[in-house]
Amino acid sequence: MTKVLLCVGNSMMGDDGAGPLLAEKCRAAPCGDWLVIDGGSAPENDVVAIREQRPDLLLIVDATDMLLSPGEIRVIDPDDIADMLLMTTHNMPLNYLIDQLKDDVGQVVFLGIQPDLVGFCYPMTEAVKNAVDQVYRHLDDWVGDGGFAALTSEA
Structure with a gap:
């Protein structure tokens, strides 16, 4: 089974660096x-690069x-990302990226980590x-879903 972990974020922006920190940990100790x-x-x-791998599982962490407590983790349905108006700091909405990959990826799991401070x-x-x-x-x-709870509309 081919698994790709896509870590997203900006390490110069406080808590937005969660994804890059995860990538760093994985490089240091796979x-x-x-x-x-x-x-x-x-x-x-x-x-x-992701398309070339044709992964069975694409895990995106960002x-x-x-609107949760800082550090809370939730699985977000990729089909709901655009409708939920989730706030991220990226150039392009992640639902666009996921839509581009749907034909080349088996399963997409989007894992959100609630930030507290995001600023340069x-x-x-x-x-x-x-x-x-x-x-x-x-x-x-x-x-x-790695054992993580799903984000619900009650959150």
């Missing part, structure tokens, strides 16, 4: 058999304002660092 891509703040630049040169908060560690620990034996 966890499971994931192909890890640090998509930074322009993950659309990695569409071709700091996403879901802010440090990453402990709540978000802990959430990144939690995601990292789940990678080795990832099944389905």
Whole structure:
């Protein structure tokens, strides 16, 4: 089974660096058999590389304002991203990226980490660092949605 982990975010923007921190952890100590891509703040630049892999599973991890407590993690249905008006800091909405890949990817799991502070040169908060560690620990034996709860409209 081919699995791609696309880590999204900007490490110079405080908690928005959750994705790049996860990519860094995976490079330092690989966890499971994931192909890890640090998509930074322009993950659309990695569409071709992901398509070439034709992964059975594409896991996208990004700091996403879901109106939850800082550090909370939720699985977001990729089909709901555009309708939910989720706030991210990227050049292009992630639903556009996912739409570009649907024909070349088996399953897409979008995992959002609720940020607290997002601003240029802010440090990453402990709540978000802990959430990144939690995601990292789940990678080795990832099944389905990794055991994370889905974001619901009640959130």
